[in-house]
Amino acid sequence: xxxxxxxxxxxxxxxxxxxxxxxxxxxxxxxxxxxxxxxxxxxxxxxxxxxxxxxxxxxxxxxxxxxxxxxxxxxxxxxxxxxxxxxxxxxxxxxxxxxxxxxxxxxxxxxxxxxxxxxxxxxxxxxxxxxxxxxxxxxxxxxxxxxxxxxxxxxxxxxxxxxxxxxxxxxxxxxxxxxxxxxxxxxxxxxxxxxxxxxxxxxxxxxxxxxxxxxxxxxxxxxxxxxxxxxxxxxxxxxxxxxxxxxxxxxxxxxxxxxxxxxxxxxxxxxxxxxxxxxxxxxxxxxxxxxxxxxxxxxxxxxxxxxxxxxxxxxxxxxxxxxxxxxxxxxxxxxxxxxxxxxxxxxxxxxxxxxxxxxxxxxxxxxxxxxxxxxxxxxxxxxxxxxxxxxxxxxxxxxxxxxxxxxxx
Numbered sequence: 317x318x319x320x321x322x323x324x325x326x327x328x329x330x331x332x333x334x335x336x337x338x339x340x341x342x343x344x345x346x347x348x349x350x351x352x353x354x355x356x357x358x359x360x361x362x363x364x365x366x367x368x369x370x371x372x373x374x375x376x377x378x379x380x381x382x383x384x385x386x387x388x389x390x391x392x393x394x395x396x397x398x399x400x401x402x403x404x405x406x407x408x409x410x411x412x413x414x415x416x417x418x419x420x421x422x423x424x425x426x427x428x429x430x431x432x433x434x435x436x437x438x439x440x441x442x443x444x445x446x447x448x449x450x451x452x453x454x455x456x457x458x459x460x461x462x463x464x465x466x467x468x469x470x471x472x473x474x475x476x477x478x479x480x481x482x483x484x485x486x487x488x489x490x491x492x493x494x495x496x497x498x499x500x501x502x503x504x505x506x507x508x509x510x511x512x513x514x515x516x517x518x519x520x521x522x523x524x525x526x527x528x529x530x531x532x533x534x535x536x537x538x539x540x541x542x543x544x545x546x547x548x549x550x551x552x553x554x555x556x557x558x559x560x561x562x563x564x565x566x567x568x569x570x571x572x573x574x575x576x577x578x579x580x581x582x583x584x585x586x587x588x589x590x591x592x593x594x595x596x597x598x599x600x601x602x603x604x605x606x607x608x609x610x611x612x613x614x615x616x617x618x619x620x621x622x623x624x625x626x627x628x629x630x631x632x633x634x635x636x637x638x639x640x641x642x643x644x645x646x647x648x649x650x651x652x653x654x655x656x657x658x659x660x661x662x663x664x665x666x667x668x669x670x671x672x673x674x675x676x677x678x679x680x681x682x683x684x685x686x687x688x689x690x691x692x693x694x695x696x697x698x699x700x701x702x703x704x705x706x707x708x709x710x711x712x713x714x715x716x717x718x719x720x721x722x723x724x725x
Contacts, residue, residue: 332652337625341459348452350408356401419463424543426453478544486511496530575633582623583644584611603632624652639665647675654682
């Protein structure tokens with residue numbers, strides 16, 4: 317369903333004034349994920365803390381003794397939720413950086429957290445934490461396109477960290493639910509053995525889950541394990557394959573993959589389309605930015621998005637472009653596009669179209685290299701012709717192309 321034009325214009329105005337391209341939706345989503353992680357971690361941290369502080373070292377010794385072979389201490393109850401909580405707090409940093417692989421892992425972890433709280437803990441779905449978790453999962457799913465950054469270093473770090481956390485999740489979880497297995501898991505060695513066998517998908521069958529809680533835990537262990545493996549694989553292999561593919565395509569001279577020394581046109585009106593046609597007839601590369609994915613300008617590459625969005629300008633290759641022409645029908649949009657390019661520190665020539673004479677001075681303040689005012693030019697010519705004035709070609713050209721004397725050569 318197509319969004320009505322007034323609503324799109326209102327959203328674009330809000331987007332520009334609030335600078336949403338710099339922090340939305342990654343920052344709110346990261347805060348929500350971190351909040352869920354803290355809420356999951358607090359019960360485990362506060363469980364029996366009073367008793368531990370009261371008993372001091374004797375209680376600590378008892379805890380170690382229990383951990384070694386007599387079953388898990390009370391402090392370890394709720395470990396599955398606590399481990400996922402720790403992962404979510406750490407993942408919030410990656411979400412702020414818009415990491416794709418962290419987004420995938422967080423999406424799965426948030427779903428696992430919701431299943432554990434509703435299914436394993438038996439809590440009602442109307443609880444505030446569960447509603448927050450469900451809303452965060454929905455927000456993550458809907459905002460996936462914004463998390464598009466990947467690197468080999470980040471992928472390697474994620475793969476190692478995710479594997480270690482998943483291993484800790486399996487070991488501590490089996491200790492907590494040890495009596496739900498047959499034979500019971502009562503020490504660390506058995507817990508490590510069962511976790512490794514499950515992670516490797518060997519499944520000897522010598523230790524099996526008997527209680528419902530243990531079965532749910534094993535299900536979560538298998539699902540999260542498969543997700544961690546696939547996510548780690550894509551985190552390591554994905555950037556390598558992507559970089560190699562881009563390198564091959566660039567060597568073949570594919571202009572669509574290698575946007576360098578091209579012209580970017582923001583707008584799809586009559587002026588923009590005529591400019592695109594003239595540039596294409598001269599054998600020049602052109603990228604057109606449009607917010608309507610139904611619009612196609614023949615012969616030009618298309619980039620769908622808000623032309624005032626820094627990320628959209630980066631995707632269009634603004635940092636390597638020869639010139640960026642803001643030729644939309646909205647003078648305010650054209651001014652904001654020039655401001656966005658300055659924020660990117662782009663070295664490309666900038667051209668802004670102005671439709672109304674009253675906006676000339678306002679657009680000049682953003683200091684584009686050139687201002688194109690075809691409507692002002694046309695009105696000037698028509699007035700001269702009707703009043704039989706002498707047509708001053710030099711003056712008309714200055715009206716039509718208002719060149720910034722301090723612009724880059």
